[in-house]
Amino acid sequence: MTRPDLLRVEGVTKTYPGVVANSDVSFAISQGEIHALLGENGAGKSTLVKMIYGLVKPDQGRMTLRGASYAPVEPRAARASGVAMVFQHFSLFEALNVAENVALGMENPPPMKELASRIRAVSQEYGLPLDPARMVGDLSAGERQRVEIIRCLLQDPKLLIMDEPTSVLTPQEVDILFKTLRQLAAEGTAILYISHKLEEIRALCDEATILRRGKVVATCTPRERSAREMAELMVGATLTPPARAGGNKGVVALEVADLSVASPIPFGTSLKNVSFRVAKGEVLGIAGVAGNGQDELLLALSGEVKAARDAVRIDGAGIGDTDPTTRRKLGLVAAPEERLGHAAAPDMSLVENALLSGAVRQNLTRNGFIDWPATERFAAAIVADFDVRTPGTQVAARALSGGNLQKFVVGRELSQSPSVIVINQPTWGVDAAAAASIRQAILDRAAGGAAVVVISQDLDELLEIADSFAALNEGRLTTPRPVAGLTVDEIGLMMGGAHGMEVAHHGH
Amino acid sequence: MIRLEKRPSPSRFWQGATPVLAVVLTMIAGGLMFAALGKNPFDAIRTIFWDPLFHPQFASYSRPQLLVKAAPLILIAIGLSLGFRAGIWNIGAEGQYIMGALLGAGVGLAFYPADLWFIFPLMVVAGAFGGWVWAMIPAILRTRFNTNEILVSLLMVYIAENILSSMSLGLLRNPEGGGFPGSRNLSQYPAASNPEMIAGTGMHWGVIAALMAVIAAYVLLQRHILGFHIKLAGQAPRAARYAGVNPTGLVLLCMGISGALAGLAGLFEVAGPAGRISIDFNVGYGFTAIIVAFLGRLNPIGILLAGLLMALTYIGGELAQFMLGLPAAAIQAFQGMLLFFLLAVDLLSNYRIRLGYKKEAI
Structure with a gap:
């Protein structure tokens, strides 16, 4: 025809x-x-x-x-x-x-x-x-x-x-x-x-x-x-799926229990009784359709939104009501989804943006005074390790393409030898080769003993790197389940099924 | 057709060149205005910018005035610039200046006529405290009740002006002043005065404080994590929260610093050049400092230069009123043009102008 x-x-x-x-x-x-x-x-x-x-x-x-x-x-x-x-x-x-x-x-x-x-x-x-x-x-x-x-x-x-x-x-x-x-x-x-x-x-x-x-x-x-x-x-190349070390998991590093916070975002989704545990070396994948509480969960874990003290624990210590600096000191790093304006300041250079979240764990200040040479070395190391394509580290963040800035932001967090990692949309907007290297870097940190929470809307990505899987649906988190043996249908139901939307097809 | 195109990174050349361009454009537009008023524009511009420093007859009087006028402007503008960088808009420096002067002078006068070494240092502390308290009111209202600090700090100026009138007529009135409003003259009370240190230079403690503020602000913004957080909060508030900046703390800090510096400026003025509290003690330094802060691109070194330039237009403007009979309003319009052109050409550091038709509509 x-x-x-x-x-x-x-x-x-x-x-x-x-x-x-x-x-x-x-x-x-x-x-x-x-x-x-x-x-x-x-x-x-x-x-x-x-x-x-x-x-x-x-x-x-x-x-x-x-x-x-x-x-x-x-x-x-x-x-x-x-x-x-x-x-x-x-x-x-x-x-x-x-x-x-x-x-x-x-x-x-x-x-x-x-x-x-x-x-x-x-x-x-x-x-x-x-x-x-x-x-x-x-x-x-x-x-x-x-x-x-x-x-x-x-x-x-x-x-x-x-x-x-x-x-x-x-x-x-x-x-x-x-x-x-x-x-x-x-x-x-x-x-x-x-x-x-x-x-x-x-x-x-x-x-x-x-x-x-x-x-x-x-x-x-x-x-x-x-x-x-x-x-x-x-x-245009042969793809190699990320390699992962076999999983003997350690003790629980991050524990979230009955976490409820009101959304600070207009028309946002409040979190309702979210509970999960991530052990050292474990990757928890959190799926969900956009706008079901992903941003709020990241804010509550990073410390930008405060919750009850015992709703979030690192190594058993309640930190739910502490600020981002305290959490960074304890080894928690977070990479928000929105790169420009949240994870990075658009008009500041990459060096300044490296300082933005790296100051605490990289010891980039002494009595509050900034060690600019050390900060520059830190920025240059991120650029080199994560293949950030940029003319230099003095370039404004907004001048980088979305994918390159994403590599910089994720690289900045992963380079701080973290013990707990929370990332929202780690490979959003980056090309397949770079996405593969970011996923590999996440798995390497997990193999090194970090507890990792990956929030993503890319199911394939989650199934590839996560050990356990849960879904956010209208601010509620399903009970995490091991990835092995999950079917796409089950995942779909965890994500809220058809959200009550009926199929109403008439036979034409 | 003219259109604007955003630069990928801010242009360093234009960041430095825009203030100069703004001054040149102000001279041209101001010259046209003076010409329209029937004055020779070249004479007027020369009288404003050149004569105060180099006129054989007037310079000996007006040259020291340069530092006397520039010091409070710089001191206040430095404080304001920190808040402005963080997106915290303290418009009420004039009121904080008044309250610093009132409290500082009040402490000094309370000791009259004792001659103790600590009176002047204590007045300095009291002056800073007075300004700080006055700035804390809008700051706390903002952090507690989310009021707008622009409006509240501005309205606090009018309250301060009324307190000033009441004080110069009542509590602080000179008991030996024959019933005239106004306090004792502090310049005639050595333990509480802020004298000219070297005759004929205009140098007093306020000038030293202004220079120290410039250096401290420069170090803070370039080298200290607090300065970095101030810049971050202004440029990307959400990134600042992510970096761990506490927005409430930042509002209190920035309002507090700007209030304390404005209070200091008031104290040095009342104990030095002005000499006493009077109903018309405040002459608008707190408002002009806003222009100075922006003219200096919120940069400490820029503010130093802008403060001197603004002081020059003040002194030159007075000279032009007196020599050429220009109306005071024309001088104010001239100063307004300076801010107008500065903000207008400021666009060039982040955008470039392209001539020609749009290629595509997005």
């Missing part, structure tokens, strides 16, 4: 100062096709779809939509041509309800009552039940994504672009989403699906275009390739 091409991209090139984001990229999507755009972080996927959605203008090359030349100057023009996009990061107002949020994204919104009934109709038709009157602040991440999808569907798109849609979903929610996408494709809507999750792509997509360093390196039919083959095309 040959279907007519809906969108053709021919020889598109986009250069930013110092980086070629896309170089001579060509591919085509036909009507009703689910087309995967596959590549590592920084491979140029985002730039490419931004050009299709009218956010960025290509330097060279051309695009055609249904045979006609297509060069959207802004997203509005793209939407008018039938191209819609669901972003990875939602643009929703938490204090408004679903219908109001949808109306804000429309050119000429109909009256609220009519819009609400249209939302209901579309959500029923595509198996995405959603109450238009509910406040977005109260919705789960999966339901928020539905708001974004329904906002797109109301425009009756010919091409729907989805950027990493499953990063915020549980496995069960992913199933519901895939059903919807297949139904849309069957009705003739083309879907451009961006991801780096290979199994999903094999399950869902008809065709895949693989990008590496801004170039198309392969096109393939995902069902006919193994995930490993595609991964190697994507990375």
